[in-house]
Amino acid sequence: MAGVRWTDAELKFLEENYTSKNSCKYIAETLGRSIRAVYTMADRMGLSVQWEYRRIDKDGYVEVVLGSSVKKKEHRYVYEQEYGIVLSGYEHIHHLDEDKQNNVIENLVMMSPANHNRLHAMIERKDIEALRKFEAVLLYHDVPKYQKWLNSFFLQCDIV
Numbered sequence: 681m682a683g684v685r686w687t688d689a690e691l692k693f694l695e696e697n698y699t700s701k702n703s704c705k706y707i708a709e710t711l712g713r714s715i716r717a718v719y720t721m722a723d724r725m726g727l728s729v730q731w732e733y734r735r736i737d738k739d740g741y742v743e744v745v746l747g748s749s750v751k752k753k754e755h756r757y758v759y760e761q762e763y764g765i766v767l768s769g770y771e772h773i774h775h776l777d778e779d780k781q782n783n784v785i786e787n788l789v790m791m792s793p794a795n796h797n798r799l800h801a802m803i804e805r806k807d808i809e810a811l812r813k814f815e816a817v818l819l820y821h822d823v824p825k826y827q828k829w830l831n832s833f834f835l836q837c838d839i840v
């Protein structure tokens with residue numbers, strides 16, 4: 681069955697809301713359309729976030745459900761989508777601002793579990809020299825984000 685033609689206002693709403701903050705389900709309910717219709721139109725428009733549900737898991741992470749059954753942590757999904765990779769258990773994603781629910785790409789950096797533990801320990805001890813050197817273990821596209829965070833961390837610790 682062909683759906684009812686989308687109005688310009690609906691297309692604009694879809695474009696503005698098809699993000700990590702608003703699920704397909706929310707958009708579908710707001711517009712009175714099916715989730716599938718939302719997916720299809722978003723795909724046609726080249727919009728990239730594609731999940732049905734978004735919820736907070738028991739550890740405080742945002743979990744998204746893709747398609748009918750695939751569950752993922754949102755921060756890992758956002759990172760994979762941005763850089764076109766598939767993460768394994770050997771890659772951790774660290775939230776620079778330490779807010780587990782702030783999953784904008786600027787807040788996410790990838791590292792090994794061991795380096796992730798080291799980083800948290802360095803932050804805890806305010807080990808400035810080690811933190812300065814830490815960017816060497818990051819991927820090139822994560823370095824600018826890390827440097828920006830480090831500057832704000834220095835300010836917060838009164839180090840200039």
Ligand SMILES: [Zn+2]
Pocket residue numbers: 773774775796800
């Ligand atoms: Zn972390």
